[in-house]
Amino acid sequence: MxxxxxxxxxxxxxxxxxxxxxxxxxxxxxxxxxxxxxxxxxxxxxxxxxxxxxxxxxxxxxxxxxxxxxxxxxxxxxxxxxxxxxxxxxxxxxxxxxxxxxxxxxxxxxxxxxxxxxxxxxxxxxxxxxxxxxxxxxxxxxxxxxxxxxxxxxxxxxxxxxxxxDPGLAFHPPFLYLGYVGLSICFSFAVAALIEGRVDAAWARWVRPWTLAAWVFLTIGIALGSWWAYYELGWGGFWFWDPVENASFMPWLFAAALLHSAIVVEKREALKSWTVLLAILAFGFSLIGTFIVRSGVLTSVHAFANDPERGVFILGILVFFTGGALTLFAARANVMEAKGVFGLVSRESALVANNILLAVSSFVVFVGTLWPLVAEMAFDRKLSVGAPFFDMAFPPFMVLLGLLMPVGAMIGWKRGKLGRVLKALIPAFVLAVALMGLVWAMQTEKTLLGPVGVFLGTWLVAGAATDLLSRTGQTRDFGRLLRLPRSEWGKSVAHAGLGITMLGIAGLTAWDQEDIRVAQIGQPYAVGAFEIELADVQNVPGPNWFATQGEVIVRQDGAEVARLYPEKRNYPVSRMPTTEAAIDYRFMRDVYVVIGDSQDGGGWVVRTYIKPLANWIWAGCLLMAFGGLLSLSDRRYRVAAGARKSVPAQGVPAE
Incomplete structure (x- = not known):
């Protein structure tokens, strides 16, 4: 009933x-x-x-x-x-x-x-x-x-x-959907403004909190999914450029661009057309993600459904709303005339560059994700676009973005003084270069990935700190920091969070160590600076599964630092096995152990990974989300355009 x-x-x-x-x-x-x-x-x-x-x-x-x-x-x-x-x-x-x-x-x-x-x-x-x-x-x-x-x-x-x-997957979809679907209200604001015939600073103040909320939820959702993939799939990676992963990442990039673009509309009444277009594209890419997940056109371990009928229905929704909004956008171009004028060296210009980098990087991910489908339909060729393409095509835009962000955050509106900003950032630059040189000298494999990542991450964190320090004035009155608007704190915290995530990605990608072997019970072996010993293997029951569980002792410098219990579970009802990695989480590194099958000659397959700075990835994501929440709690967001409440609407009459 x-x-x-x-x-x-x-x-x-x-x-x-x-x-x-x-x-x-x-x-x-x-x-x-x-x-x-x-x-x-x-x-x-x-x-x-x-x-x-x-x-x-x-x-x-x-x-x-x-x-x-x-x-x-x-x-x-x-x-x-x-x-x-x-x-x-x-x-x-x-x-x-x-x-x-x-x-x-x-x-x-x-x-x-x-x-x-x-x-x-x-x-x-x-x-x-x-x-x-x-x-x-x-x-x-x-x-x-x-x-x-x-x-x-x-x-x-x-x-x-x-x-x-898994707990990670229990909470990952709701947060992800709050971000995905949250962008729909930004889309609704954009379309409503086009129908109304008015895009101004008040509109930007109204749309920014919704964009920020969606971006925060999307950040948390993506971070939870990445963390789940890291510890659950047993591959030891945090991102695999899977089509469904990309489907959530593309709207996140557009939402970040929209968030920054709306600032320019609010402050200077410029970039109106671009901001409305970003609001349409951000939700449009959310719909593209929905299509990818539920149509079966692309193979993914995350896909929900493989029903072409449902895919066609969603494609129709995508074409109707995105196509209709873009058509309306073209028809209403005359109502979005920019008023603000700004110089080449200004915060507005920095935010324009920020937007271009975010939007182009999103389109790069889009092309890489859908190119196999296009190649099969247009050229009757089956192609696979994997991590090597994305690892080469995507990072250059993030490097440029990372270099720009501290400068853009501190430069003045309308006409800025670049020399003054660069002078203030000299200590941050020197610190970033020093750490890059130290890492280059200490690493055993002379790869640029780690040092460059350390430079960028340090540059962003130190740049955010410099931005806050500059608010104390020449007298270094730290009491001013307590009186800063929360949105200013939120901006610096979010930028620092991105820097920490970059540090984590660089460390995990450049310096991880992997060992795969048949381990005998009671016989230690070395992996990097650690001694690993498979002490025991036993069968353990669960509520709806049974597992082969290993007991692994981890030692460093002769002292025991952890006992890990990796499992290989089997679910009898669904008849599916899963790998449950055991991880010793530490501030500077993770020791990651996976147990496999027993071997005919004795012993068990054991995979061991040493993952430097792994936790920094998700700590940085949470810090970015916290920065967004700080900004969202700013009183100016809550009152929005209250002063405009009594102003009558000036819509465009029906033809």
Missing amino acids: ITELGHFALILAFFVAIVQMIVPLVGAQQRWAGWMAVAEPAATAQFLLVAASFAALTYAFVTSDFSLVLVYSNSHSAKPMLYKISGVWGNHEGSMLLWVLILSLFGAMAAWFGGNLPPSLRARVIGVQASIGVAFLAFTLFTSNPFTRMGVAPMDGTDLNPLLQ
């Missing part, structure tokens, strides 16, 4: 979304206050109905209602409760319901917190957001219904994919 109510609530949400799409948009066009006022209650009702539907599906998973096809296919009665709950979105249908839930949440939040918006703009934003909801509710109901019943309920389910039965 509860699942039927959930299905009914989802159908009702679809019809409410249609009303929310049509009535406020017509009301805004005709200046009918009553029709525009429908937007807020409709958005709230849609969210509550979708939330009720999601709660009903969650209840079915928690109670193991195997009469639902989705629960039968993705759950089991012996599964731990955390993975019963995460099983709700650990599949195509349930993840689409989560997508629609977050989509309706952002629409409702625009209604709840959009009191400072002009009524016509708010109505248009909520109406455009509802149109996206209509498309995805239709997709869910007609092609991906999570409430489909089975004729005869089986006694038990077939279990969730074992790779998804």
Whole structure:
């Protein structure tokens, strides 16, 4: 009964979304206050109905209602409760319901917190957001219904994919979707502004908090996915340039560009066209990611579905919204005339360069991701574009971006003094060069990757510190730092976080050590500066799996530093094995051990990795997200354009 109510609530949400799409948009066009006022209650009702539907599906998973096809296919009665709950979105249908839930949440939040918006703009934003909801509710109901019943309920389910039965994967999709779908509200603001015929500083102040929130969630989601891949897949890597990884990375790059571009619109009323275009492209690339994940056009270990029919539906959504928005963008180009004028040496120019580097790097990832598909369709050739292409094509843009960021963060608006900024950054540059030279002298393999990464990371961290220090004035009044706006602190913390991530990537990529051997129990062997000994191997049971578990002793300089317990698990219901790496996490390095199969001649296959600075990657990501949250907590974001509340909307009348 509860699942039927959930299905009914989802159908009702679809019809409410249609009303929310049509009535406020017509009301805004005709200046009918009553029709525009429908937007807020409709958005709230849609969210509550979708939330009720999601709660009903969650209840079915928690109670193991195997009469639902989705629960039968993705759950089991012996599964731990955390993975019963995460099983709700650990599949195509349930993840689409989560997508629609977050989509309706952002629409409702625009209604709840959009009191400072002009009524016509708010109505248009909520109406455009509802149109996206209509498309995805239709997709869910007609092609991906999570409430489909089975004729005869089986006694038990077939279990969730074992790779998804992990805490990292339990939290990774919700954060990722909050970022993906959060960019939809930026898209709605852009389209609403184009319809309204006004893009100004007030619009930029309204759109920046939404962009920042989406970027923060996307950062956390990508970091969680990277960390999961590192410790769960047993390969010892943090990023594999998988198509689905790229699908989340491309919108992140565009969101970062949008965030910086909106600053220029707010401060100088320049880059209006570019900022609106970025808002369209950021969500457009989120839709491209959805298409990649769910269409089966590209092979990925992360893909949810391989149904061409669903892929065509999503492709239609992508073409309609992105193509329609770009067409509207071209038609409204005359309303986005820039007002601000700035010199070549200025913060505006630095932010333009920042945007170009981020956008071009995203397009590089896009080309590399989709080129195999293009080659097969256009030239009937099967090609594989892997890590070597991305490792050569992508880093140069990040190197240039890293070099630019400390200078761009400190240079003045309109007309800056480059000499003064470079003089202030001399200590940061000297420190970065010194550490680069030290690393070059100490490393055994003369590779440039490590030293260059250390230089860039140190340059960014020291540059962020220099930026903050410059705010204390010539008298070094550190009390001024406490009075700085939180957005200034957030900017410096986020930039420093990027530097720390670069340091981690450089260390892990340049200096990691790998050892694969058949290890005999009780016979130590050396890996780098460590002595590794396989002490024991035994079989251990789990709640819904059984495992071969090794006991590995790690020694350094003769002293024991860790005992690790790597496992090779087998899930009997799904008949799938997984590798559970054991990791000794330390500040400067990880010792990473994986146990494999037993050998006929005795012994066990053991893979050992020494991973320098591995944790710095995710620490830097969290620091970037924390910087975003600091900026989001700034009072100026909360009040947004309150001063404009009483200004009447100046929309363009219907032709």
